[in-house]
Amino acid sequence: MKLKYFFISILFWLQLMMVGTIPILSVLKAGLPQDTIITDTILSENDIDAQTSPDTVILSQESSNREQQNPWLWKVNYFGKSFKLVNALIITIVISTVSMVILLIIILLNRTRMEREQKLRQYLLEKYQSLIVEYLYGDTVSDEFLKIASDRFRRQVLIDQIIDVSINLKGDSEQKLNDLYKQLGLQNDSIRKATSRKWHHKVKGFRELAFMNIRDANNEMYKALNSLNEILRMEAQIALVRLSGENPFMFLNQLKRPFSLWEQISLYELLIQHNLSAPSFNQWLDSPNPTVIMFALRMIREFKQNDAEEDVCKVLSHPEIRVKHLAIEVAGDLNMKSSLEIMKRMYKNEEYNNCVEILRSMAKMPDPSMLGFLKLVLDKEDDVQLQIEATRAIENMGEVGVAALVKLMKSEYKNYNIIIRHVLDRRIN
Amino acid sequence: MAFFFANIIFILTLILFGSYLILGLFSAMALRKYLRKNSYINYNSLVLSPISPRVSIIAPAFNESKNIIDNIRTLLSLYYNNFEVIIVNDGSTDDTFAKIKEGFNLVRVNYFFDYRIPCERIKGVYKSKDPSFNRLTVIDKNNGGKADSLNAGINISRSSLIVTIDADSVIEADSLLKLVKPFLEEKDHRVIGTGGVIRIVNSCDIEKGFIRKIHLPEKIIPRLQVLEYTRAFLLGRMAWSHLDGLMLISGAMGMFDRETVIQAGGYSIKTVGEDMELVLRMRRYMAEHKKKYEVTYIPDPLCWTEVPSDLRSMKQQRNRWTRGLIESLWTHRKIFFNRKYKRLGMLGYPYWFFFEWMSPLIAFGGFVYTAYLIITGHLNWSFFLLLFVFVYTFAVLLSTWSVLFEEITFHKYERKRDVLRLLSAALVEPFFYPAHTWFAVTGNIQALFRIKAWGAVKRKGFDKDKMKPVKETASSKKITPS
Numbered sequence: 033m034k035l036k037y038f039f040i041s042i043l044f045w046l047q048l049m050m051v052g053t054i055p056i057l058s059v060l061k062a063g064l065p066q067d068t069i070i071t072d073t074i075l076s077e078n079d080i081d082a083q084t085s086p087d088t089v090i091l092s093q094e095s096s097n098r099e100q101q102n103p104w105l106w107k108v109n110y111f112g113k114s115f116k117l118v119n120a121l122i123i124t125i126v127i128s129t130v131s132m133v134i135l136l137i138i139i140l141l142n143r144t145r146m147e148r149e150q151k152l153r154q155y156l157l158e159k160y161q162s163l164i165v166e167y168l169y170g171d172t173v174s175d176e177f178l179k180i181a182s183d184r185f186r187r188q189v190l191i192d193q194i195i196d197v198s199i200n201l202k203g204d205s206e207q208k209l210n211d212l213y214k215q216l217g218l219q220n221d222s223i224r225k226a227t228s229r230k231w232h233h234k235v236k237g238f239r240e241l242a243f244m245n246i247r248d249a250n251n252e253m254y255k256a257l258n259s260l261n262e263i264l265r266m267e268a269q270i271a272l273v274r275l276s277g278e279n280p281f282m283f284l285n286q287l288k289r290p291f292s293l294w295e296q297i298s299l300y301e302l303l304i305q306h307n308l309s310a311p312s313f314n315q316w317l318d319s320p321n322p323t324v325i326m327f328a329l330r331m332i333r334e335f336k337q338n339d340a341e342e343d344v345c346k347v348l349s350h351p352e353i354r355v356k357h358l359a360i361e362v363a364g365d366l367n368m369k370s371s372l373e374i375m376k377r378m379y380k381n382e383e384y385n386n387c388v389e390i391l392r393s394m395a396k397m398p399d400p401s402m403l404g405f406l407k408l409v410l411d412k413e414d415d416v417q418l419q420i421e422a423t424r425a426i427e428n429m430g431e432v433g434v435a436a437l438v439k440l441m442k443s444e445y446k447n448y449n450i451i452i453r454h455v456l457d458r459r460i461n
Numbered sequence: 462m463a464f465f466f467a468n469i470i471f472i473l474t475l476i477l478f479g480s481y482l483i484l485g486l487f488s489a490m491a492l493r494k495y496l497r498k499n500s501y502i503n504y505n506s507l508v509l510s511p512i513s514p515r516v517s518i519i520a521p522a523f524n525e526s527k528n529i530i531d532n533i534r535t536l537l538s539l540y541y542n543n544f545e546v547i548i549v550n551d552g553s554t555d556d557t558f559a560k561i562k563e564g565f566n567l568v569r570v571n572y573f574f575d576y577r578i579p580c581e582r583i584k585g586v587y588k589s590k591d592p593s594f595n596r597l598t599v600i601d602k603n604n605g606g607k608a609d610s611l612n613a614g615i616n617i618s619r620s621s622l623i624v625t626i627d628a629d630s631v632i633e634a635d636s637l638l639k640l641v642k643p644f645l646e647e648k649d650h651r652v653i654g655t656g657g658v659i660r661i662v663n664s665c666d667i668e669k670g671f672i673r674k675i676h677l678p679e680k681i682i683p684r685l686q687v688l689e690y691t692r693a694f695l696l697g698r699m700a701w702s703h704l705d706g707l708m709l710i711s712g713a714m715g716m717f718d719r720e721t722v723i724q725a726g727g728y729s730i731k732t733v734g735e736d737m738e739l740v741l742r743m744r745r746y747m748a749e750h751k752k753k754y755e756v757t758y759i760p761d762p763l764c765w766t767e768v769p770s771d772l773r774s775m776k777q778q779r780n781r782w783t784r785g786l787i788e789s790l791w792t793h794r795k796i797f798f799n800r801k802y803k804r805l806g807m808l809g810y811p812y813w814f815f816f817e818w819m820s821p822l823i824a825f826g827g828f829v830y831t832a833y834l835i836i837t838g839h840l841n842w843s844f845f846l847l848l849f850v851f852v853y854t855f856a857v858l859l860s861t862w863s864v865l866f867e868e869i870t871f872h873k874y875e876r877k878r879d880v881l882r883l884l885s886a887a888l889v890e891p892f893f894y895p896a897h898t899w900f901a902v903t904g905n906i907q908a909l910f911r912i913k914a915w916g917a918v919k920r921k922g923f924d925k926d927k928m929k930p931v932k933e934t935a936s937s938k939k940i941t942p943s
Contacts, residue, residue, distance in 0.1 A: 293647075
């Protein structure tokens with residue numbers, strides 16, 4: 033595999049050097065003695081005439097001398113062109129042709145290798161699967177495991193297979209597979225990967241160790257928490273959540289880099305998939321890292337931690353617009369009514385998207401005390417989205433809201449009918 | 462004059478070849494990094510996650526009666542949790558709208574339409590009575606073209622992310638998962654758009670809007686376009702994304718940040734190259750407002766589209782592409798070598814200007830000059846042949862590189878025979894270059910005289926009851942550049 037990349041890179045650089053040399057040569061030839069060159073690549077009428085001139089005779093002689101001096105260059109007819117340029121072109125053609133043939137061979141060999149690897153993998157997976165089942169229903173470790181797992185590739189397939197099988201197992205069976213992994217010394221492979229200098233090996237190692245609950249490389253994981261490589265960082269986070277015992281989310285306190293939505297989604301899925309207990313996420317609502325606050329807000333919503341109401345209301349005054357936006361959304365989703373008055377006060381000075389979100393949240397937690405404010409919004413705002421959200425918030429108040437809307441429909445000051453009809457149409461999401 | 466044609470064209474060709482090699486290098490680096498990263502990604506966590514952002518898929522349809530029902534069903538069954546499908550019937554003159562209405566049991570809703578981006582009059586917004594289709598919204602509007610339809614869809618969308626597609630494209634089931642990921646990874650830079658690889662569907666087996674078996678196109682012209690697309694997407698755009706100079710997200714499928722699209726003014730209806738123009742305008746908007754942004758690109762095949770299978774249709778398509786390119790470059794000429802736009806201004810735009818727009822014109826000049834030399838008997842045939850072999854071998858080599866990239870990345874063509882046929886096509890492809898040059902020249906002439914010929918393309922379409930694309934049907938269709 034590595035040899036293939038080596039050949040490809042050699043070919044590439046040779047090609048680049050050749051193509052890079054040609055324009056230099058074609059420019060440089062202008063500086064060569066007059067008797068060695070003819071400037072145009074495609075000859076003009078004057079050049080054709082020049083070919084018969086004494087200069088051309090000197091050129092042929094010069095070229096011929098150079099050929100004799102340089103045994104590496106082929107004896108070709110230089111067509112009256114610059115000696116070096118023509119040679120560069122010929123060499124590029126040769127390199128291109130050879131490269132093409134080599135690439136073709138690489139493509140075909142790669143195909144064959146992939147097919148062979150696929151077949152071997154399939155064979156090994158089937159073999160390991162039956163051995164694992166035998167092991168789970170018996171107690172002895174078959175020697176065949178070690179016989180087959182004779183090299184890194186085969187051991188890797190075995191690790192992958194053990195992990196795949198244990199995903200669907202719980203309790204004793206899961207523990208038995210864990211024991212098998214240790215008995216076969218496969219944790220050494222995983223630790224070696226986790227301590228490797230290559231990030232993609234590290235990721236693989238972290239993943240395997242987290243799955244098999246082995247804490248020997250936790251220090252490596254802590255080091256990777258603030259890595260520039262987002263995949264490595266994410267795998268370290270996920271592994272630490274699984275391996276940190278009582279405080280799985282402590283890494284959030286150390287997180288200095290932005291905690292991307294992708295990382296948040298992956299971590300949330302981990303919590304759900306492995307049924308891990310969720311901590312009180314309000315402890316991170318005052319984090320100096322805004323993305324950690326956003327994660328905490330999302331988790332508060334997903335795990336319905338309504339006791340965090342007071343802290344969520346505090347986040348409504350966060351200086352970052354996106355944090356504030358999410359806090360408004362979460363307050364509405366969790367029906368945190370104490371946020372209503374704060375949102376009402378905020379509305380005037382907020383940017384557009386946050387205003388829309390405030391009205392949406394008010395619609396989620398209908399409160400007749402907001403009727404006056406919402407009517408004012410409907411009256412003063414010209415933006416369609418704001419009007420629709422305000423109307424929806426009024427309509428959600430039930431009888432009081434409907435009565436208010438009926439009154440508004442009769443208004444001569446502004447035509448609300450079209451907005452109200454839109455809001456009342458249940459088929460529109 | 463002789464100096465210009467003989468030397469400048471030659472040097473330009475060499476610079477072009479050099480730039481292809483450099484782009485190939487960057488592309489290889491970007492591909493390697495992406496594939497490594499991607500091998501650890503579990504997209505399944507996105508499929509059901511309640512945290513994943515909402516996405517609106519906007520598909521304009523104009524006289525798509527033949528496949529519209531299957532295409533909408535395909536869109537509704539994509540793997541993603543939080544999305545809606547907005548079909549915009551752009552004043553079809555056939556029974557497209559009637560078929561959708563009947564097929565999905567649609568009723569008109571009382572929609573208060575917000576024209577944040579100007580578009581043609583909306584005649585009505587429709588939703589299904591069947592709750593299983595509640596993700597679907599259909600807009601019926603007056604004809605205004607693809608860009609106008611997309612603007613209508615953007616206006617009605619309530620998602621933070623929009624995906625614009627051609628209604629007749631075949632979408633990969635996991636394409637939304639792949640497209641949304643760069644937006645989820647954004648840090649201090651806002652991701653404003655993401656594109657992916659578009660593949661060629663000619664000769665593939667299609668069933669109910671999904672690809673069942675991938676084959677290399679049987680006909681030579683689509684097969685040559687497979688090479689061209691592979692080069693453009695895997696060598697070119699991947700590298701430009703890495704260099705932060707990406708100027709085009711294919712109209713066949715791309716995901717955008719809705720708010721940025723609206724702020725930038727939506728799709729332009731004044732150009733036939735609205736996909737490129739939008740990316741340029743969004744980039745300009747972000748740069749001029751001093752906002753950190755990114756246009757990303759993923760090498761995964763996301764969508765399959767039918768390409769012209771005869772020279773006449775191809776000519777029309779290439780003319781449009783050229784006109785679109787010229788219009789976009791002209792509209793945003795301010796970017797040209799403007800340091801304010803960073804790599805886009807100093808690298809991306811000049812590259813498109815010199816190598817995508819000017820290069821076919823200069824090549825055409827070269828052809829004319831060579832013809833003149835032949836006629837007047839002044840051509841140095843030996844040197845001409847040497848140059849020809851040089852250009853030919855290099856062109857074939859580039860195609861071989863791109864086939865290699867395809868092989869070590871996604872190797873969609875499973876049969877070894879297909880790969881060999883693709884490589885044989887690479888040997889023939891350089892002989893079609895004069896045709897491409899001519900198409901570009903006619904496109905330039907049309908752009909110069911502002912000829913707004915939409916033309917008609919022969920599309921075969923896919924018979925929903927059969928596995929193979931049907932052979933004869935030719936539907937007249939308003940062309941939109943892909």
